Amino acid sequence: MNEKEKNLHETSKKKSSAQEVAEAMAANIQVNRQNPNFVNERERNLQEARDKVFANRKIIRIGLIGCGGIAKNHAFSISLLENNARQIWKWKDSSQKIKPVLFALADIEGKKVEEFAKHFPAKKIYKGLNAGYELIDDPDIDAVFILVPTAYHLEYVLKAAEMGKHIFLEKPAAFSPEDIQKMIDARDKHQIVLQVGLVMRSTSPIYYLKKLLSDNKDKWGSLTNIIYRDSQQKPYTGDPTHPSTWRKDKKIAYAGVLFEHDIHDLDGMISIFGEVDEVYAKIKNFAGYEGIEDSVAALITFKNGITFSMNCMWNDLDYDCRRYEIFFEKAKVRIIADGRDEKLAEMFVQYLDEPEYEIDMKTMDDFFFKKIGMPHVKAEIPGPYYAEDLRFIKAIVENNIESEVKAEYGKYVQEVIEAIYHSNEIGKVIKFKEGKS
Numbered sequence: 001m002n003e004k005e006k007n008l009h010e011t012s013k014k015k016s017s018a019q020e021v022a023e024a025m026a027a028n029i030q031v032n033r034q035n036p037n038f039v040n041e042r043e044r045n046l047q048e049a050r051d052k053v054f055a056n057r058k059i060i061r062i063g064l065i066g067c068g069g070i071a072k073n074h075a076f077s078i079s080l081l082e083n084n085a086r087q088i089w090k091w092k093d094s095s096q097k098i099k100p101v102l103f104a105l106a107d108i109e110g111k112k113v114e115e116f117a118k119h120f121p122a123k124k125i126y127k128g129l130n131a132g133y134e135l136i137d138d139p140d141i142d143a144v145f146i147l148v149p150t151a152y153h154l155e156y157v158l159k160a161a162e163m164g165k166h167i168f169l170e171k172p173a174a175f176s177p178e179d180i181q182k183m184i185d186a187r188d189k190h191q192i193v194l195q196v197g198l199v200m201r202s203t204s205p206i207y208y209l210k211k212l213l214s215d216n217k218d219k220w221g222s223l224t225n226i227i228y229r230d231s232q233q234k235p236y237t238g239d240p241t242h243p244s245t246w247r248k249d250k251k252i253a254y255a256g257v258l259f260e261h262d263i264h265d266l267d268g269m270i271s272i273f274g275e276v277d278e279v280y281a282k283i284k285n286f287a288g289y290e291g292i293e294d295s296v297a298a299l300i301t302f303k304n305g306i307t308f309s310m311n312c313m314w315n316d317l318d319y320d321c322r323r324y325e326i327f328f329e330k331a332k333v334r335i336i337a338d339g340r341d342e343k344l345a346e347m348f349v350q351y352l353d354e355p356e357y358e359i360d361m362k363t364m365d366d367f368f369f370k371k372i373g374m375p376h377v378k379a380e381i382p383g384p385y386y387a388e389d390l391r392f393i394k395a396i397v398e399n400n401i402e403s404e405v406k407a408e409y410g411k412y413v414q415e416v417i418e419a420i421y422h423s424n425e426i427g428k429v430i431k432f433k434e435g436k437s
């Protein structure tokens with residue numbers, strides 16, 4: 001065989017082996033097509049490929065218990081966290097790809113949960129008297145949001161902790177500081193995250209206020225007075241703006257405007273000024289629902305000597321508005337949170353006779369998110385609920401069971417509120433944490 005013949009022979013060998021492979025593949029495809037397991041095999045291969053891609057993805061499946069007013073804020077925030085997960089947790093650099101998902105909804109009232117699910121769809125829906133417990137029992141769920149009237153918080157928290165679920169709990173955490181301690185003990189025993197919905201701690205103007213005070217300490221002189229007043233339309237009338245009625249029932253709500261509403265603001269000031277020294281209060285009840293105060297005038301003195309006067313009321317005016325005025329020897333700061341205004345809150349500063357100026361929300365938000373070390377993905381969306389939900393997921397990811405908004409803060413503010421109620425009962429100043437009278 002000469003060289004040319006040899007080459008031809010090799011080429012024909014190659015051709016025939018290529019042909020063989022092509023024929024074998026075609027035959028295999030034919031065989032596979034006839035194979036009843038072909039589809040399953042294909043699915044299995046796809047699943048394996050998917051598993052590889054998602055191996056380091058941590059999906060946090062969230063269940064909401066209670067689909068009423070505040071649940072909307074949380075469901076919206078969770079959907080923001082879900083949709084922006086890649087950006088928030090910077091997937092490219094992260095070894096774990098975090099994704100919180102609104103997974104289940106529960107409410108004792110079937111109609112409420114069905115209506116809610118039209119706006120915030122979830123994979124599982126639980127209805128009826130045991131709905132909350134069924135959701136807690138669901139092994140697919142990693143974290144629960146407890147968004148029901150206060151009377152039902154304790155049982156849900158203890159059960160959820162026992163089942164190893166992380167817990168976001170709306171304020172007021174429980175009826176008494178002792179019950180909050182039981183929750184803290186359950187958190188520590190079962191090593192789950194427990195965060196309380198004291199949303200002022202995730203509200204950027206309140207957070208920013210602390211910075212302002214420290215930046216201007218020397219310039220503004222001493223802080224002389226903090227005046228706070230809040231007027232809220234009765235939140236229990238059953239009208240379309242206030243569809244719930246439980247807030248007038250002591251057995252479900254425990255107490256009135258201070259406990260249910262202005263707990264936020266008292267806690268916000270505690271977050272800035274620290275421990276309380278003394279309280280004195282006059283409390284009234286005009287609407288006549290037993291144990292549900294609708295007028296509070298309280299004077300709180302912090303251990304650093306700063307006095308904070310609170311006036312809180314529930315009335316029939318269509319006027320939901322919180323105002324803070326913080327006076328210094330040479331300056332003043334005003335914070336206005338008007339429920340009718342599109343802006344969440346406005347903060348104004350005046351120094352001596354210079355014109356008053358406003359601090360824009362972006363500055364305050366940027367500062368807040370930088371401080372908590374997380375990105376603010378949608379600056380145009382007002383976000384204290386988003387911010388607190390983000391911190392909750394962050395606590396789960398970092399395995400920080402106390403979270404940045406500790407249940408201990410919830411316990412402390414409720415101890416102060418108890419002291420305020422007690423001061424009213426006995427008509428005397430209460431030295432806080434030094435006996436009840």
Ligand SMILES: NC(=O)c1ccc[n+]([C@@H]2O[C@H](COP(=O)([O-])OP(=O)(O)OC[C@H]3O[C@@H](n4cnc5c(N)ncnc54)[C@H](O)[C@@H]3O)[C@@H](O)[C@H]2O)c1
Nearest residue numbers: 066067068069070107108109132147148150152170171244
């Ligand atoms: N952080 C805030 O700014 C803020 C604002 C409003 C309410 N809250 C708190 O959130 C909680 C809920 O308040 P809301 O205004 O949403 O009340 P809501 O009445 O609007 O909604 C409560 C929902 O829970 C359901 N529910 C009642 N008992 C239940 C139970 N045992 N199990 C399951 N579902 C039950 C009701 O059917 C209702 O749909 C309260 O603790 C309240 O103080 C916090």
